[in-house]
Amino acid sequence: MNRDVRVTVSTVIALAVCILLQSTILNRIAIRGVRPDLALIVLVFVSMRRGSMVGQVSGFAAGIFEDLMNVSPLGFHSLMRTLIGYLYGIFAGNVFIDPFLMPMVLTVIATVLKGLLSGVISAIFGIASSGFITFTGRLWIEVAYNGVLAPFLFALLGLFRVFKQADKEGA
Amino acid sequence: MPGLFEGFVGRHRKGVTLTVLIALSLVFLLVSNRAVAIKPKEVGLSFVGFFQKGFTGLFGWFGDTAGSIRQLNAAREELETAREKLQEMDRVTRDIVELRRQNAMLREELDFAQTLPADRIACEVIARDSDNLFSTVTINKGSRQGVRPGMPVVAYQGDMEGLVGKVLSVGPGASQILPLYDPQCFVSARLDSTRDEGLVKGEGKDHGTVLLQYVKKTAKNAIQYGDLVVTSGLGGLYPKGINLGRVREIKALAYETSLEIEVEPIVNFDRLEYVFLMNEESVPVVDLPDTPAASARSSAPETAPRPAATRGASGQ
Numbered sequence: 001m002n003r004d005v006r007v008t009v010s011t012v013i014a015l016a017v018c019i020l021l022q023s024t025i026l027n028r029i030a031i032r033g034v035r036p037d038l039a040l041i042v043l044v045f046v047s048m049r050r051g052s053m054v055g056q057v058s059g060f061a062a063g064i065f066e067d068l069m070n071v072s073p074l075g076f077h078s079l080m081r082t083l084i085g086y087l088y089g090i091f092a093g094n095v096f097i098d099p100f101l102m103p104m105v106l107t108v109i110a111t112v113l114k115g116l117l118s119g120v121i122s123a124i125f126g127i128a129s130s131g132f133i134t135f136t137g138r139l140w141i142e143v144a145y146n147g148v149l150a151p152f153l154f155a156l157l158g159l160f161r162v163f164k165q166a167d168k169e170g171a
Numbered sequence: 172m173p174g175l176f177e178g179f180v181g182r183h184r185k186g187v188t189l190t191v192l193i194a195l196s197l198v199f200l201l202v203s204n205r206a207v208a209i210k211p212k213e214v215g216l217s218f219v220g221f222f223q224k225g226f227t228g229l230f231g232w233f234g235d236t237a238g239s240i241r242q243l244n245a246a247r248e249e250l251e252t253a254r255e256k257l258q259e260m261d262r263v264t265r266d267i268v269e270l271r272r273q274n275a276m277l278r279e280e281l282d283f284a285q286t287l288p289a290d291r292i293a294c295e296v297i298a299r300d301s302d303n304l305f306s307t308v309t310i311n312k313g314s315r316q317g318v319r320p321g322m323p324v325v326a327y328q329g330d331m332e333g334l335v336g337k338v339l340s341v342g343p344g345a346s347q348i349l350p351l352y353d354p355q356c357f358v359s360a361r362l363d364s365t366r367d368e369g370l371v372k373g374e375g376k377d378h379g380t381v382l383l384q385y386v387k388k389t390a391k392n393a394i395q396y397g398d399l400v401v402t403s404g405l406g407g408l409y410p411k412g413i414n415l416g417r418v419r420e421i422k423a424l425a426y427e428t429s430l431e432i433e434v435e436p437i438v439n440f441d442r443l444e445y446v447f448l449m450n451e452e453s454v455p456v457v458d459l460p461d462t463p464a465a466s467a468r469s470s471a472p473e474t475a476p477r478p479a480a481t482r483g484a485s486g487q
Contacts, residue, residue: 023301023309033441034303052185060192067199070300071307071339071347075199082192086185118304125204128355142303 008054008061010162011046015039015062019069034141037111039066041103041146041153043081044088044110048097049163052089059085073127080117084110100151107150108143115139292316292448297345306373307339308348310446318346323409323449326438333437334358334402334413335446348446351415351436352381359405360415362386365393368403371415371434381416383432391423391430400434410449 018038026035039062047055063078070077088110097103121127157163180187294310312318324335336356339349349356352373360371360383369386383400398418404411420433 019301023298027299030441037302039301053188056185056189056192060196063196064199066301067203070302071305071349072300072302073200074203075196075201077302079193079196079200082189082196086189089185121200125200127204138303 004050004054007046007050007162008057010160011042011050011054011058012061012065014042014046014157015058016065018042019062019066023069031141031145032138034138034145036145036149037114037142038149038153039081040084040110040114041107041150042157043085044106044150045103045154045157046163047085047088048092048095048106050089051092052086055085055089055092056082057085059083073125076118076121076125076127079121080114083117084113087113097154099155103150103154104147108147111139111143111146115143290450292318292450294318294346294446294448296443296446306350306353308336308350308440308443308446310346310348311344312448313342313344313346315343317450318448321408323413324348324446325413325449326443326446328438328442331414331437334409334415335438335440335443337408338448350440351438352440358409358415359403360400361403362390362394362418363399363401364395365390365398367394368405369429369432371400380419381434381436383418383434384429386430386432388423388428388430391421394418394421394430394432396421400432 022035022038026038029035043055043059043062046058059081060078063076063081064074066072066077066081067074088106095102095106097106292312294312296308297311298309300307310318318338318341320338320341322338324337325332326335327333334351336348336350336353339347341347350373351358351371354373356373358371359368361368362383367386367390369383372382372384374380374382386394396418400415400418402409402411402413402415414437416434416436418432419435422431422433424431
């Protein structure tokens with residue numbers, strides 16, 4: 001099996017597991033009802049390691065899975081995660097990722113980007129989501145939560161051989 | 172010609188894939204979000220409006236922060252007064268506990284039924300929305316167990332029964348509930364003390380708070396903080412007299428003809444573990460006129476018998 005296909009399949013499985021965790025046991029550690037978005041951190045990690053193709057395809061597949069599971073209209077999460085996967089994949093191999101600061105910075109930016117995209121998509125398509133209204137409250141809790149967890153999750157994912165850094169051409 | 176196309180796709184593999192995936196997502200969105208009718212002017216307005224709301228919210232936040240400092244001083248004075256009241260309340264609470272204990276004993280002696288109506292479906296909460304953008308709750312019963320869309324959902328917490336929301340979608344073995352605090356959830360309600368009617372709407376932006384709207388401004392002086400808000404039964408979806416929450420803040424905006432009342436739900440959604448779906452048969456029939464006495468009877472679940480397995484969130 002092609003390396004990229006193998007990585008994409010592994011990433012989709014990892015993202016699906018994260019989404020299931022978010023909907024179940026992560027509720028126990030929610031702060032004011034806000035849970036960390038582990039799937040977003042995984043997507044950022046994989047896209048930065050393996051490039052746009054793997055990032056966007058895995059983001060799309062995981063987004064569809066999330067849309068099927070949740071009340072969001074089909075296409076909502078897939079569009080958001082496809083774009084985030086693609087954008088982060090552009091920088092694959094060009095950014096030095098230290099163990100602590102860069103995972104935090106990359107994840108914080110991704111979470112704000114997610115808030116922006118969700119707001120724009122909700123506004124255009126008239127979707128009444130209860131989430132990041134006018135960029136206050138819940139978004140910033142998630143930004144902080146994801147930022148704190150990112151270095152640990154990056155370190156954990158770095159142990160898996162399948163997510164090893166791509167060559168420059170993969171970016 | 173096909174060679175030229177393949178060459179283009181080969182050279183721009185990532186770009187073509189991105190375009191296809193975005194197009195697929197947009198098609199899915201258009202198909203699944205039936206309410207939308209794309210009109211360029213409305214799309215533009217929504218797009219710009221999103222950023223306008225963002226700016227207004229951001230500046231409002233700075234304004235609120237400055238206001239909070241002023242409020243802090245006022246709160247310090249109120250705290251002293253509240254402390255004195257608290258001591259008085261503490262004494263009253265001890266009396267109530269003793270009265271409850273006596274009440275339970277007397278009920279036992281009179282052999283009152285200690286069960287729920289049989290036509291309620293008890294369910295366990297098994298999941299929530301995976302993202303923080305939406306707020307549905309998934310339960311472990313579906314159409315096979317008789318669950319139907321639109322069924323009212325209640326839960327017991329502490330000593331009270333409170334409305335959780337309604338069933339949104341039903342699968343064979345699981346269903347999704349739209350909670351009270353979701354912005355798409357509307358419940359016709361009334362203040363239990365003054366009998367003023369309004370509409371409770373989920374706010375969504377802050378966890379667990381709902382807004383009671385369309386209560387006439389003349390009722391402002393009669394409404395007290397902590398007053399109970401119950402379902403009014405209008406519209407037919409939710410039965411009359413289910414507890415919704417307690418008044419937390421009353422706003423009389425100059426540009427509005429009615430009050431905006433912030434209500435803290437009875438149910439703490441963070442601690443929701445078990446819920447009960449109400450069948451039409453289990454809906455209490457209240458045909459008494461709207462008098463305070465009648466309402467007290469229809470909305471007094473504090474003294475209503477509770478099921479044995481109702482750890483429903485009481486501190487779990």
